[in-house]
Amino acid sequence: MKFTTRFAPSPTGPLHLGHAYSALLAYDLAVRNSGTFLLRIEDIDQSRSRQHWEDQIYDDLTWLGLTWPRPVLRQFDRMPLYRQALNRLWSQGLLYPCTCNRKDIAAAASAPQEGFPLHGPDGVIYPGTCREKWTHQVQSAIPEDVALRLNMSEALRRIAKDATGLRFHETGAGPDGATGWIDLSDEQMLHGVGDVVLARRGMGTSYHLSVVLDDAAQNISHVVRGQDLFDATGIHVVLQRLLGGETPTYHHHPLIRDDTGKRLAKRDDARAIAKYRAEGATPEDVRAMVGL
Helix, strand or coil: CCCEEEECCCCCCCCEHHHHHHHHHHHHHHHHCCCEEEEEECCCCCCCCCHHHHHHHHHHHHHCCCCCCCCCEEHHHHHHHHHHHHHHHHHCCCEEEECCCHHHHHHHCCCCCCCCCCEECCEECCCCHHHHHHCCCCCCCCCCCCEEEECHHHHHHHHCCCCCCEEEEECCCCCCCCCEEEEECHHHHHHHCCCCEEECCCCCCCHHHHHHHHHHHCCCCEEEEEHHHHHHHHHHHHHHHHHCCCCCEEEEECCCECCCCCECCCCCHHHEHHHHHHCCCCHHHHHHHCCC
16 A cells, blocks of 8 residues: 555634644655655534635645645545445444433443443443443434444454454554554453444534545555544544454654643634744744644
């Protein structure tokens, strides 16, 4: 597989220094390995996505000196393909509908079993309320207007038929410095991750499902992203195995933080690339700011 990286921002706010670091790192890795750098627009959340933020993404990245093939893949255009994947998983008995809201989940998970963490990479670990409810009910079609969760226990049982196990190769470093081959245990996936949402109510998909399908469609060989997504990689490996895709190499990088040590978010307009540009900074200045 050709060395291919990608940068996949959401058009829901201005790009900040953290985005610049991730995009530049992915771009530099591709150039250094005679590969390809791709840009992808993750706009599945249509309630928050705005065209002017998407236009700003193109403008900021071009100013930084990045180039990429056109046209750019936009997730909203791929909704029918996400639906096909959901239908496939549903027909295999790997999904179940969930009608719980955040308050329901927090209440049910307020007294977890001893030794089980309360939070995982997808938020509060789901206590399985609707899984038990739907276990003995047969549905011919996916119900509408509900969330769809992956039955992690059943997913792992299917994957267990393959002796290779769950693992991925890390060339960056996880939050605890982990690198090299990372092995994932069933215990970790069941009790540290749980039944994650693969289609959110009113959205039709989720970050986890769409990112796995898009990386496969674009033949991404190396996923470059922040350490905050390291723990979510297990979810993606499970989906890759279930949907027959290859697992790329992952490179998780440190996060860019503010002066108090807090990681940057899109609400941190003071760190926006556009602000530095307006103040006269150069692309080389931005590279220096993020340690490149």
